[in-house]
Amino acid sequence: MISKAFKATVLGSIILFSSCKEEQKTDQQSMTENSLLQEWTGPYQGVPAFDKMNVADVKEAVEKGMELQLQEIDAIANNMTAPTFENTIVAMESAGKTLDRVFTYYGILSSNRSTPEFRAVQAELAPKLSEFQSKISQNEKLFQRIKTVYEASQNNPLEPQEQRVVELTYKQFEMNGANLDAEKKKRYAEINKELSTLYTQFSNNVLHDEENYVTYLTKDQLGGLSDGFIKSAAKIASDKGKDGMYAITNTRSSMDPFLTYSTERELRKQVWENYYSRGDNGDEYDNNQIIAEILRLRKERVGLLGYDNYAQWRLQDRMAKNPENAMDLMLKVWPAATARVKEEVADMQAVANELGDDITIEPWDYRYYAEKVRKKKYDLDSDEVKQYLQLDKLTEAMFFVAGEIFNYKFTPVTDGSVPVFHEDVKVWEVTDKDSGKHIGLWYLDPYAREGKRSGAWATTYRSSTTFEGPTNVLASNNSNFVKPAPGEAVLVSWDDATTFFHEFGHALHFFAADVKYPTLQGGVRDYTEFQSQLLERWLSTDKVINQFLVHHETGEPIPAALVEKIKNAATFNQGFGTTEYLASALMDMKLHLADPTNIDIDKFERETLNELGMPKELPMRHRTPHFGHVFSGEGYATAYYGYMWADVLTSDASEAFKEAPDGFYDKDVAEKLVTYLFAPRNAMDPAEAYRLFRGRDAKIEALMRDRGFPVPKN
Numbered sequence: 001m002i003s004k005a006f007k008a009t010v011l012g013s014i015i016l017f018s019s020c021k022e023e024q025k026t027d028q029q030s031m032t033e034n035s036l037l038q039e040w041t042g043p044y045q046g047v048p049a050f051d052k053m054n055v056a057d058v059k060e061a062v063e064k065g066m067e068l069q070l071q072e073i074d075a076i077a078n079n080m081t082a083p084t085f086e087n088t089i090v091a092m093e094s095a096g097k098t099l100d101r102v103f104t105y106y107g108i109l110s111s112n113r114s115t116p117e118f119r120a121v122q123a124e125l126a127p128k129l130s131e132f133q134s135k136i137s138q139n140e141k142l143f144q145r146i147k148t149v150y151e152a153s154q155n156n157p158l159e160p161q162e163q164r165v166v167e168l169t170y171k172q173f174e175m176n177g178a179n180l181d182a183e184k185k186k187r188y189a190e191i192n193k194e195l196s197t198l199y200t201q202f203s204n205n206v207l208h209d210e211e212n213y214v215t216y217l218t219k220d221q222l223g224g225l226s227d228g229f230i231k232s233a234a235k236i237a238s239d240k241g242k243d244g245m246y247a248i249t250n251t252r253s254s255m256d257p258f259l260t261y262s263t264e265r266e267l268r269k270q271v272w273e274n275y276y277s278r279g280d281n282g283d284e285y286d287n288n289q290i291i292a293e294i295l296r297l298r299k300e301r302v303g304l305l306g307y308d309n310y311a312q313w314r315l316q317d318r319m320a321k322n323p324e325n326a327m328d329l330m331l332k333v334w335p336a337a338t339a340r341v342k343e344e345v346a347d348m349q350a351v352a353n354e355l356g357d358d359i360t361i362e363p364w365d366y367r368y369y370a371e372k373v374r375k376k377k378y379d380l381d382s383d384e385v386k387q388y389l390q391l392d393k394l395t396e397a398m399f400f401v402a403g404e405i406f407n408y409k410f411t412p413v414t415d416g417s418v419p420v421f422h423e424d425v426k427v428w429e430v431t432d433k434d435s436g437k438h439i440g441l442w443y444l445d446p447y448a449r450e451g452k453r454s455g456a457w458a459t460t461y462r463s464s465t466t467f468e469g470p471t472n473v474l475a476s477n478n479s480n481f482v483k484p485a486p487g488e489a490v491l492v493s494w495d496d497a498t499t500f501f502h503e504f505g506h507a508l509h510f511f512a513a514d515v516k517y518p519t520l521q522g523g524v525r526d527y528t529e530f531q532s533q534l535l536e537r538w539l540s541t542d543k544v545i546n547q548f549l550v551h552h553e554t555g556e557p558i559p560a561a562l563v564e565k566i567k568n569a570a571t572f573n574q575g576f577g578t579t580e581y582l583a584s585a586l587m588d589m590k591l592h593l594a595d596p597t598n599i600d601i602d603k604f605e606r607e608t609l610n611e612l613g614m615p616k617e618l619p620m621r622h623r624t625p626h627f628g629h630v631f632s633g634e635g636y637a638t639a640y641y642g643y644m645w646a647d648v649l650t651s652d653a654s655e656a657f658k659e660a661p662d663g664f665y666d667k668d669v670a671e672k673l674v675t676y677l678f679a680p681r682n683a684m685d686p687a688e689a690y691r692l693f694r695g696r697d698a699k700i701e702a703l704m705r706d707r708g709f710p711v712p713k714n
């Protein structure tokens, strides 16, 4: 999961506009009192004052930030001199700095330290932010200036980075309705406002169902569960006022291990049904009507721009370019994935029969019997692996990889000069290993806590740009590991270690950026997961295994035989993993290609799965009524396929390393990787960048091999 700060997820397209000059500070009073509005001071080119952050300041700060940015935008739009790259595009790139700073705090308060108090402010601000965005994207005078610069650049191209920022800016405005007439623009903005409210309702409904369907177990219902899981379930129950009981909450992190290990089949079914019914319970928190309305509004909105459907509009500036290319990839992999499910189900049924369990595999049995097959076939005990995966050592391992591939050195900042938003957050300075040149700061917020969103993500507080002089990078990684007792090691699963590397890949992508303008920092949705997915591959390289995967008590390196088992098991359960993912990705696309006029979401989902030949033994990874990627905003709408799109690149690029003389530590391939695939971010067309790295386009074969699927013949 990536969350490039708050902007990308919540504000969607606004990322282009947020960056601002500090000229018109009209209300000096509030500027000096509200800490969120202040310039960042202190070492390292100034750092966020997380120690002074206050929820009570948020509303005023966001409103002030919007006001300042609108003044700057107006100044650009009303400039009497003829539009030029400098006075229009560069001026826009420079605008919005105050609001940018406020959003850094906003992101922390929303993701790392959320409270009901903050969520109330957030709900109040959502429609205002949408209006703010419309005021910029629909500013007629501003757009005419951009258009003039754009048209001139089509005849007399600028330098490559200048040209690209002009084209991306123009495209962004055009895609957001700037070419529409006044009446259509009005409707366009109305639709966006309605959508922003629906997105909030959608998320709140899912949240409601996650919080209100808890399964409580008694002591005799704990069969199969690990001590650690039982302890945490007891604690959650006790926190909820049910002392002596054990709580299975309605979230993935609770559901997944319960379904994998619990011997109580009826309870597995109940937990499964709670989880996969989120947003679909036919009550006031049901999302089906909201989704239908979202789809209708999206279709109407892109219709104003002359597009047939949302997918067509959305994918034009993605690497896939159009829905056909995305569907084509998914449908190439789908038959192999579902065929593998059949084999997995047969293996599981055989195990169930051997055990004398008189059952037919149902969706709530999949994880449970898959784990039994894993043990039998691969003899791999996840708990044994954990003993060699310590958070501190994994962190060192990532620094080692960053040193080998990017030539970075990480040094802890322990003198208190950099404020943090929680005592658990640690900070490192990143420098070049040889020259000692300062690159930035890396913040790590490792542990789960109340008010922190689940999962793992990466974000930036400041990105690297050079157009106003070089800036350093302030990047962060955020996880939800369970905080250990003092002096004890944090032991993590192989999957969590992989995710830890993944998020670090996003951070390295931020640090390695060599771009001139903020707009060129922007992620291309089906491309930005590639760099992070690729970084995962270094976890299982020999150098990392031998140096950093050591037993937390004995310090012994992980046994070669255990590593062998991990590698053998890498393609295990790929039928399940690929099919549950693809079912969601295909649904996302098909929902947006369909006519939403009288759409019945439940029925559409059922019929689409039937047509696709979805195996009955497993559900979609995200069923439509709680598919937050797609309906709690627009970040991943018709973009969920992007994970697989990026994975095609990941597999293909990792083969470039495998083929090289020094494998994953080959200096030549590493240099090309950094130069073409990390440093340019969006300063270069991703397809072109990839060709420069690989000498050709990515092929699907490597992905099929990685997943253990038969490679299609041409």
Ligand SMILES: [Zn+2]
Pocket: 001, 002, 502, 503, 506, 529, 532
């Ligand atoms: Zn990611």
